[in-house]
Amino acid sequence: MFRKFSKQESVSSFAQVKTSVQRGIRAKIVEQYPMLEEGGTIDVLIPKKENVVIAKCEGKVEIVCVNNVPLFYKTRDTPYFPTLRLLHQYPQMMPKLRVDTGAIKFVLSGANIMCPGLTSPGATIHDEVDKETPVAIYAENKECALAIGFTTMSTEEIRTVNQGVGVENIHCLNDGLWKNNVLD
Amino acid sequence: MADNNPDLAEGEEEVQPLTPEVVEYEPVTGMPPEFCEYLPKEDFLKALPWLAENRDLEWLQANCKKYKGYDKVFESAETLEEKLKNLSVEPPKAEKEGKLLPGGKKKKSKALEILIERSVRNKRKCITSVTGLDVFGIKLAEAAKLMGKKFASGCSVVKHPTGVSMIETQGDFQYEIAELVMKKYKDKDIKEEHFFSVVKQKKSPLF
Numbered sequence: 001m002f003r004k005f006s007k008q009e010s011v012s013s014f015a016q017v018k019t020s021v022q023r024g025i026r027a028k029i030v031e032q033y034p035m036l037e038e039g040g041t042i043d044v045l046i047p048k049k050e051n052v053v054i055a056k057c058e059g060k061v062e063i064v065c066v067n068n069v070p071l072f073y074k075t076r077d078t079p080y081f082p083t084l085r086l087l088h089q090y091p092q093m094m095p096k097l098r099v100d101t102g103a104i105k106f107v108l109s110g111a112n113i114m115c116p117g118l119t120s121p122g123a124t125i126h127d128e129v130d131k132e133t134p135v136a137i138y139a140e141n142k143e144c145a146l147a148i149g150f151t152t153m154s155t156e157e158i159r160t161v162n163q164g165v166g167v168e169n170i171h172c173l174n175d176g177l178w179k180n181n182v183l184d
Numbered sequence: 185m186a187d188n189n190p191d192l193a194e195g196e197e198e199v200q201p202l203t204p205e206v207v208e209y210e211p212v213t214g215m216p217p218e219f220c221e222y223l224p225k226e227d228f229l230k231a232l233p234w235l236a237e238n239r240d241l242e243w244l245q246a247n248c249k250k251y252k253g254y255d256k257v258f259e260s261a262e263t264l265e266e267k268l269k270n271l272s273v274e275p276p277k278a279e280k281e282g283k284l285l286p287g288g289k290k291k292k293s294k295a296l297e298i299l300i301e302r303s304v305r306n307k308r309k310c311i312t313s314v315t316g317l318d319v320f321g322i323k324l325a326e327a328a329k330l331m332g333k334k335f336a337s338g339c340s341v342v343k344h345p346t347g348v349s350m351i352e353t354q355g356d357f358q359y360e361i362a363e364l365v366m367k368k369y370k371d372k373d374i375k376e377e378h379f380f381s382v383v384k385q386k387k388s389p390l391f
Binding site: 174 | 202206215246
């Protein structure tokens with residue numbers, strides 16, 4: 001989604017949102033990632049007094065920025081996803097899937113994740129998820145998440161079907177959004 | 185922010201916000217070190233000096249084996265050092281490619297030239313447009329205001345769909361603009377040979 005993202009070309013408008021809208025966004029994010037609510041982590045990420053800016057981008061993508069730092073993004077028909085930098089800070093927030101070494105190269109260039117890459121011996125499915133859930137993609141022998149995906153099948157289906165795209169690649173290391181870690 | 189102390193212990197997370205984990209990124213390419221080996225080869229080589237300095241040999245052996253022939257480099261400390269020496273000979277090329285912006289983003293390298301074009305509007309009136317000031321690190325909006333004042337004319341920053349922004353001034357000020365820019369931005373090291381006048385999309389030195 002963000003492979004060719006750039007500040008000048010992709011962002012069509014920046015707008016500060018009303019506090020009521022901001023509250024709505026927070027509520028949605030918290031609903032999706034309950035872990036962030038515990039202990040009020042969300043208040044650190046999106047302080048109530050801080051202004052939230054939404055960058056609208058091509059392809060109906062909206063990026064939620066606080067202090068010019070992109071934190072979350074969504075499209076019209078997907079839920080909110082955290083950015084990879086945020087996920088690196090709070091790795092517990094999302095269910096994890098781990099791909100084998102062979103897949104890393106392709107994932108980093110933005111390819112969707114095929115089922116065999118998740119079921120082969122090197123790969124692990126850490127958490128069971130349903131379809132259409134945001135997941136963090138990790139890699140064999142590596143600590144950091146390398147991509148954020150949106151499952152197109154449930155983990156059970158991934159195991160049984162074992163063919164085709166299992167997780168859609170939304171955002172990966174070194175893509176446009178990763179490089180633009182400040183938006184203003 | 186007093187209650188959001190970032191140095192909290194992990195155990196207290198029920199009542200306190202979670203401590204963000206700090207992931208170290210390789211400063212040149214902005215990638216987590218583990219994934220540097222998956223970068224294009226030239227970027228990987230840029231990251232290598234930092235990796236060699238901040239990670240030990242075992243780590244390099246385990247994490248940077250994708251490029252063929254590099255397993256030899258990481259065999260021992262000596263071979264690695266040798267490789268690094270060879271690398272440090274090359275950098276002048278890399279430097280030319282553009283300075284790094286914060287966040288590991290590469291600035292596009294552009295030719296250091298200022299193009300001044302005069303386009304005739306209706307017979308006696310014309311517009312002078314200046315492209316390329318931003319390459320020298322001049323803020324276009326500021327420069328436009330300055331020119332507008334100096335020449336007592338309309339002057340504005342125009343953004344073209346191609347992404348290039350230029351300053352357009354009403355009137356014919358080709359040489360005046362060049363002089364003004366050189367005078368006002370002495371610290372930017374702009375010289376006469378940087379200026380080019382454009383006539384019918386052909387470039388020729390202004391001076």
